Amino acid sequence: MKIENVVCPFCGCLCDDIVVEVEDSRITAVKNACASGRSLFLNAHTQAVQPKVNGEEVDWPQAIDAAARILNDAASPLIYGLSSTASEAQRKAIALADLLGATIDSTSSVCHGPTTIGIQNQGEPTCTLGEVKHRADLLIFWGCNPAEAHQRHFSRYSALAKGKLTPNGRKDRTVVVVDVRPTASSRRADIFLQVRPGCDFEVLAALRALLKGQHLDVDEVGGVGVVQLQDLVERMKSCRFGVIFFGMGVTQTGGKHLNVAELLALVAELNAYTRFTTMPMRGHGNVAGADSTLTWQTGYPFAVNFARGYPQYNPGEFTAVDVLARGEADAALIIASDPVAHFPRQAAQRLSQIPTIVLDPEINLTAQVARVMLPTAIYGVSAAGTAYRMDNVPLPLKKVVESPRPTDEQVLDWMIERVKTCLA
Amino acid sequence: MLGIINGEVYDPRNGINGEVRDIWIEDGKIVSASAASPPELGGTEGGRDAAEIIDATGLVVMPGGVDIHSHIVGAKVNAGRKFRPEDHRDHVRSRTSLGPPFRGEVRGATRSGSGYTVPSTYMTGYLYAEMGYTTVMEAATAPLVARHTHEELEDTPILDKGVFITMGNNHFIMNCIRNGQREKARDYVAWLLEATKGYAIKIVNPGGVENWKWGRNVSELDDEVIGFGVTPRQIVTTLAWINDELGLPHVPHIHAINLGQSGNARTTVEMIEALEGRRAHFCHLQFLSYGGKPGKRLRSGAAEVARAVNEHPNITIDVGQIIFGPATTMTSDGPLQYRLHQLTGNKWLNDDVEGETGGGVVPMQYKRNNPFNAVQWLTGMELFLLIDDPWRVFLTTDHPNAGPFFYYPQVIKLLMDRDYRAEMLAGIHHRARKGALLAELDREYSLYEIAIITRAGTARALGLQNKGHLGVGADADVTIYAKLDDKEEMFARPRYVLKDGEVVVRDGRLVHERPGRTLYVTPPYDAGIEADLRTHFEECYTISFDNYPVAAEYLPHCEVVPCA
Structure with a gap:
């Protein structure tokens, strides 16, 4: 099956003229994309993977339960990443941060x-x-x-x-x-x-x-x-x-x-x-979307803290590197990002000391130190949604192949519901 | 069933002026509004026993407010939020668990937010509802970024909403006009409204925004649009013809040329006349009703413009009343925003949108003791008082351009209370005051007229059959006020607000969050146009034709409003 006008979610260019050929739920050919985009589609693994808690495979309800407990028990949780997922998932992540009184920040803080x-x-x-x-x-x-x-x-x-x-x-x-x-x-x-x-x-x-x-x-x-x-x-x-x-x-x-x-x-x-x-020149595919969704829900584009019940903004205080390096974050939910690979040592180290939850299609470095690993579908490949180009033009992402994995949005929705029942 | 009994009802569309009525609601609709209890309930006693009752004795009952022009969501508004953290810092709203149970039921939680002139989306929904408004029209979205607008609308709770789509500088339409193909332009407009899930045609500084991409503007109706050989006059009259042909529920919503400039009353009147009787709405007319000579001292030209409006029954307007204090100017009028940046020295956002439109954002502060701002303030007041027919003049502050929407109660007080108005007039810059017509205008609006300019009239102008009234079949959006002498206090804090028959606000505070609907139109068009559009997209856009339309999944809560 040939699918045309596919949006490549790799970088802020969001080229929307990609042609993807799919056979037996596998991507067999990619046209028009650059080397990075082609590799993203061709290497997309979509097989079922079980979530893990403390290294043990568990079923989804158990994993969500463990994640919700970690977040509820934390005094100062951090939610970070967001730039390589769809805006629908970003909106849920912000809702979760609001509910928890958490700090929320995107990769913007170490970029633009x-x-x-x-x-x-x-x-x-x-x-x-x-x-x-x-x-x-x-x-x-x-x-x-x-x-x-x-x-x-x-x-x-x-x-x-x-x-x-x-x-x-x-x-x-x-x-x-x-x-x-x-x-x-x-x-x-x-x-x-x-x-x-x-x-x-x-x-x-x-x-x-x-x-x-x-x-x-x-x-x-x-x-x-x-x-x-x-x-x-x-x-x-x-x-x-x-x-x-x-x-x-x-x-x-x-x-x-x-x-x-x-x-x-x-x-x-x-x-x-x-x-x-x-x-x-915005880097990640939907980093502009992370700025946008955070702004319309909170008023601020990154480095937002809800501890007082309302959004506060202060880069340097509420940016992810800083809340980790100062040891303030006592739990972390990392969404579609790999801070252990990219953050300064002190901040990265903190992520291995506190209970960390990773929501990502890849077993990245952060996932290797995480207490809870939630493997999800790949946005723009096996999950539909919306992404914002570097000039803030929003584009529809297609699901070009089926995946048994849930999307980031679904998992965040489950987490919100579970956190609400824990709170009640 | 829910009853609002013994209220003093103001329902201008049904001619009810302060009479005591019982209103009965079922399944989100008004099922009966009469002096006696509805017969289908089998008599007063049985019916009342079976229903929830709000005793509105001594209270004022009106339809929910309907705002015809406000900038609440989308790319421009969000850019304004993003670059104005100073606007939000001291204006925050905490998340809540919504306090004590209402009738034994816990109603979930609300979201937190921030922002004064540019509040975040959830907060915008809450603040409007707490002011008794239940329907709000987003006044301008570039088609290319309509998907963004709809994402934000879904995060704007309680309110029913529609989106006006900017078309006054659109390359496809201007090409059609140049080539004499207005039928093709008509089909395109219909396609575009469906593709963007829009509600109405918006025209902003026709031709001027395209010329701004060359660093220029237009200043007369017959100036040429660079590269297209068409004029503002042709753009406006063609779109007005198209609007009638498609039978859209609203009329073309026009932001005319020369906004904010001395002497623009002349070109505004010329544009009203250029329509030759076709229906149109002129928005935030205060900014377009100035006398004086171009480039010279600003004076009110409200008398001249009001006369033209009075003489042209095809025209409706909203005022865009200045509120003294902070504002954020944001329009699709690119050259205007650059001019404001130069005038004020304030930071400037500009965003030119390929083949369609542009826009900008500049923070603003309106001051009583600034002669320019003082003239703007009294020009708006004069328009309200000089336009005779309340069904054709509506209350807006062009939020957040002339001031935040939550100052509507102050404007209502200014209109209803001439002593308060005189007091305000005495406090503005003496040079603006000198010789001002406003001092001689002692008209006071009645509650009935306020109900027209804030709901009945706006709903009628928008073609919303089920809004702005309390007759049988209307959406059960109802606002109930305490009858107070201080009209600002009265309208700022409704006792109850009902949306689709559910109580969402009590005593000015939100008690129940629910989603609102997005209203849009689907006028018919010749599908043959798509071939032309594919070529146009390949030549003019950086995204593909197939990725342009906003799919239905973006509007989980929506309602199609029929065309005539």
Whole structure:
């Protein structure tokens, strides 16, 4: 059976032109996807797996019971992850956090969390990817490497895409890459500006100064010649429609949200000359959805704590790494994420000391230290739902193969019901 | 069966003006509203014994409030929430177990939330219900992100809701107009409303939002839309024709051009006249009723606009009354939002949506002692008092653009109490006050008229046959108020609110959470249009045609409202 227009849930591009062939409930071929997407579909194992409690296989009601007890007994539970599951499951996870008075945080906090803080300071002139495809004649990629991390971004949405005002694709656009080292993306750029590591803020500030017509008394800023910066400013002012895509090279280097706020200010100011927009290169398939669902249910996009009965927001206090590293979390529910593999040692270690519950299709590193392992269907492969693209366009995920496993949403629903009866 | 007996009933659609009536409810519907007990109950005694009774003696009974224009969910609202943590910090709501059992029954729990001008979804549902409103229309959604809007609506409890779909800068429609294919545009609009599960056609700054993608705008009805060769006039008149052809329950819902600018009363009146008698609704008209010269000092142009509205019975309007205090401006009007960013220096969100529309968000603070804001405030008041027919002027604050919806009770007091109004007028900037027409207007709204501008009239304008009245067959959405002299207090804290016949609020506090329904339309269209649409999608969109429509699974609680 051939299934068309499948949305690939791997990265924030959410390419929705994937063709998947299924025979006997197995995916046999994948067309149009990049290497990562193809691998996600082809390696999707969907066989039945029993949940485990303390390493022992149990049935689902027993596993849910154990998980609910852990969460109910905790004084300060943490719910973390969310970015690789559907928004329907995210909404349930937030409901559970509200019910428990828990802390809830998504992978945003170790990724584009500083982007959110920058936006909260400065606003965000942005657009959907179709506007980039059809209008943008100047593309700047700053601290990101789509050629390797968002592999179809160039061809579907940006550098190579042929749009209404850009019928010749790459020839109709100027591509600039700003990064601390040459990358696969910089090799495809017209202009590459190599910034000294940690100097993004200075370079952005210099661009703002030059835009305002101020004279800089130096020859170079952050490793980039002022002549090159002046040239970039002229290109930005005179383009038809410009866009800056930015990644963790901006958000996770020294200065963090200050870098982002500076970048956003520059983009806003450019609108006095022409139309200019910007967009964070969101990584996980539905990390934008995690921001969205948390925001509409609580008012805040990440780092939310319900201990007082209402949502409080404080990155640095309620972010997952911090509540773990400080030893505040006394139980954890990890949904569709692998923090033991990615968190700083102190935070990762805490997860092995406290009762941890993992909800994930994969037996990842976190699952190996977890007290309760709840194996679920794979979103976008064996579970339907909704995901939000990096430009916040929501797309429907298909269930292309059947799986005997429950979905994240179902398991969270069971958990909510069980927690409610425990509370009563 | 549930009875609301001996209440002083205001049901303008059925001509009931403060008469004492008994209202009987069964299966979520009004089954009887009469001076005597319903005959089918087999006499007063037997019927009353069998039913739950709310004794409304001395209380005011109205249909549940119906809001015709409010921004409560979707991409723009959520972007506003996300970038305004400062709005939420001091305005929170705790989760509850809903207090003591109601009639022996424990009614579950409510969700927590936060936000003042942009509250979270659950909180929005609760706050509206606690103010006696049971139906709210989300005023603008870009079709491409309608799926997001419906996800949020499902998380907005109690209220019945509908979504207006922005179409005033849509490439497919503008191409059809240029090529003289209005029938094709009609079929597209019908398809689009079904695909997005929308309720009405919304037009925002027709052509201006497309031009903003070039850093420009439109300022006259006959300005050209770049790349399309069509004009705001053509867009508005074509969509008004389409609306009539499809027999949609509502009319085209129009946010006109030049919003917020001095002298825009002229272009607003021109747009009313351009419709040549076709029905339309003009939203938050206060922002579009200014005199003075373009770029110069702002003055009220309410008299000029109100005259045009009075002379054109095909037009309904809502006011978008300014509330002094914090607000969050959010519209699909991209160039307007950029202008507000420049004027205020406040942070600015912009979001251009491919081939369809755009939008932006800018925080705002309306101040009594700011001459500009003071003029805006009195312009809204003047519109309320100068438009003669209450069935054609409705209460909104264009939430959260002119102020939060939970200030409606204050606006009601301003309309019902001229002394309070005079007191407010005395407190605004002297330059705005000087020579203001408002000082001479001593009209006071009656409770009957308030019932029209907050439920009966809005329900009629929306084409909602089962809302905004208490006649037999109506949805049993009922609000019961204590009759107080202070009208703000009276309307801020209803004694009871019933949704579909169930008590959801008592004494101004939520006692029962239940889901509301999403109302949408499914006008017929020629399915032959899909081939054209597939080509259009391949050329214009970054998502496939098949992934665009919002499937029925997104609306587990819904109701199709029939077209004529």
